[in-house]
Amino acid sequence: MAVRTTELVIIGAGPAGICAALEAASHGVKTTLVDRGEELGGQLIKQTHKFFGWHKKSAGTRGVLIAKKLAEEVLNNENITLLNSTEALGYYDDGTLLVETPRGIDRVLGDRLIVATGASERMLLFPGNDLPGVYGAGAVQTLMNVHGVRPGDSVLMIGSGNIGLIVSYQLLQAGVRVAAVVExxxxxxxxxxxxxxxxxxxxxxxxxxxxxxAYGKEQVEGAVIWELDENWNGIPGTEKDLEVDVVCLAIGLTPLAELLWQCGAEMAYIPELGGFVPLYDETMETTRKGVFVAGDVAGIEEASTAMAAGRMAGLSAARSLGKVSDLDYSRLRNEIAGELEGLRSGPASAKILSGIAKMRAMLQSVKEAAAVSEAEPANQPANQPADQPANRPAKQAASEPAKEGDLAEAGARDSEAQGNNGSKSEEAVGA
Amino acid sequence: MSTLVTTGVPSAQDIAGVTPPEERRARGPYATIECFQPIPCDPCHHSCRFGAIQEFEDINDIPKMDWSKCTGCALCVAACPGLAIFVVDETYSETECLIAMPYEFVPLPEKGQPVKLTDRAGIVVADGIVQRVVAGRKPAGTPVVWVSAPKRLATVVRGFILRKEG
Incomplete structure (x- = not known):
């Protein structure tokens, strides 16, 4: 088993992970970027539509071109080591990340970790959902836009979120009929x-x-849709039979957070953020010291915010390794925070903001509870993060002038806590 | 609740709000921005060389048009990531108007090609002819296709289908 040592390990080379790596590397942090895919860019490599956002950022550019540009920057950056086709298996108390490479299992020893693993698609229960021809929207995009394979001839799209709408458009571009989008x-x-x-x-x-x-002998041959009443029950008599060979599920994403569970970060169920998410402060640090998050794993959003949040995580990790001066840090932090705030200032972001506010309130109570149990060591629960050995002290940081105060604590002053705009529970979203 | 959020088709009221007054429509080509929801996006403003699409105070602002400055050049049609902008020229001829539409399909149509014109729900409403095709700027640009249509349908036609041969 090979052992690689590095200052920062990042899991996931999607928009969040890549931007985290580029930011950290720009401060001289030796970074190892791990991704299970062959190509860099995560979901971006399938996004053939033009992006919204700021003209001066990537607006108007197609995701696939953003991926290409980011990939080039990563490959030309001497501070970044890429481990592609490599799966992260587990992160342990001594700072070991176990990875499975095409050649076998390796250990990566990093001083800091950024988890940018993204999200997985939700499944929907209905008769026939195990038939070949029932796909997730991500699979349809991979087939069409990465491998150039049409998933079928006629599609029923389930879900009218941006993914359902965009994938419908891409199907039409590929010459596939979209019979309907149901919501x-x-x-x-x-x-x-x-x-x-x-x-x-x-x-x-x-x-x-x-x-x-959905019905069919060997594969999907058709699907029946129906109208829902106020209580989300199907209304008999409203059934429509559609001749389709593909049922595409685009009913939402949920954070891919297994590694965070496994490494002992505090998690909470926050429907506005897409399910179980880690508790993290404004610097993107979780309750497991030295472990940061960015992108969909921290709450389901979209690529522009993932890129900004990734930069924030990369900056915070670099700062905690003692690689960023106070002046640069506050300038960059304000810049990125401003960008995130702008991206989230519209009504479409009300849900995510209320989710973040909820999550921060939980983080606050976890920290207060930890402070109390620290004062009374006898009551300390066994799984308290304080029990675990802190991350290996950064070798480089030791030679740096000492930074007063704990950054994570300083960052926890939550400016978003007031932004709670009537969160509604949307757990029953069956598509 | 506007039909926009239940069917994807903007309401008559939505459309009225983004259509210039009669006297402006009679004066030459104009852009109409069918973008009704505040979303974080501003490339249309930056694409306009004449200051007709006003500067955004907030990235989520809905674009505001100054039709006195609009020349109908259609640069914004190619720039809009939401493919929500059209240019309409109701002075094209006695009976016809010209409509510029974003078109991201291959193959691109050719000048002179007859097409079936569709409305905002994709329903065929008339026949039309492709008058001009502007290929998108490499590598990300959206091609713009100018199609002639019956003048009475100037505010109705927003798409077209290539007629199948034979």
Whole structure:
């Protein structure tokens, strides 16, 4: 078993992980970027549509081109070592990350860790959901946009969030018929411009509708949809039979947080953020000291915010290794925080902001509880993070002038806590 | 609740709000921005060389048009990531108007090609002819196709289908 030592390990080379790596490396941090895929860019490599956002950032550019540019920057950066086709298996108290490379199992020993593992797709229960031809939207995108393979001839799309709408558009571009987009909620989930774009191309978008069943002998040969009543029950008599050979599920994502569970970070169930997420402060540090997060694993959002949050995590990790001067740190931190705030200032971000506020409130109470149990050592629960050996002290940091105060604590003053705009529970979103 | 959020088709009221007054429509080509929701996006403003799409105070602002400055050049049509901008020229001829639409399909149509014109719900409403095709700027640009349509449908036609041969 080979052992690699590095200052910073980043798991996941999607938009968040890459931007974290580039930011950290720009401060001279020796960074190892681990990704299970062959290509760099995560979901970006499938995004053929143009991105929103700031003109001066990446707006108007297609995701696949952003991925290409980011990948080049990573490959040309001498501070970044890339371990692609490599799966992260577990992160242990001594700072060991166990990885499975194409050649076998290796140990990566890092002083800091950034988890940017992204999200996984949700599954929906309905008769026939195990038939070949029932896909997740991510799989459809991978087939079409990475491998150039059409998933079928005619598709029923379940879910009208941005992913459902965008993948419908990409299917049409590939010459595949989209029979309908069904949405269980009373309104379309994604941006209206995406919805209007496919509506103009003749795709009906049916709100308050869902799939009743998919049928077929060897594979999907058709699907039945029906209307939902106020209590989310199908209304008998409203069934429509659609001749499709693909049912594509785009009913939402949930953070891919197993590594964070495994390494002992405090987790909480926050529906607004997509499910179980780690508790993390404004520097993106979790309750497991030295372990940072960014991107969808910290709450389901989109690529622009993932890139900014990734930079924030990379900056924080570099700072905690003593690689960033106070002046540079506060300048960069304000810049990135401003960008995130701008991206989240619209009504479309109300949900995510209320989720973050909830998460920060939980983080605060965890920290207060930890402070109390520290004062009374006898009551200290066995699984308290303080019990675990802190991350290996950074070798480099030791030679740096001591930084007063704990950054993570300083960052915990939550400015977003007031931004709670009536969070609604949306657990019953069956698509 | 606007039909925009239940079907994807903007309401008549939505459209009225982004259509210039009659006297401006009679004066020459104009852009109409069918972007009704505040989303974080501003490339349209930056694409306009005439200051017709006003500067954004906030990235989430809905674009505001100054039609007195708009020349109908259609640069914004190619720039909009949401493919939500169209240019309409109601002075094209006695009976026809010209509509510029974003088109991200291959193959691109050719000048002179007959097409089926569709409305915002994708329903065929008339026949039209491709008058001009502007290929997208490499590598990310959106091609813009100018199609002639019956004048009475100037605010209705927002798409087209290539007619199948034979």
């Amino acid at each position: 269980a909620m009373p309104t379309i989930g994604g941006y209206a411009v995406h919805a209007s774009k496919i509506r103009r191309l003749g795709v009906p978008i049916m709100t308050r509708h869902t799939i009743k069943e």
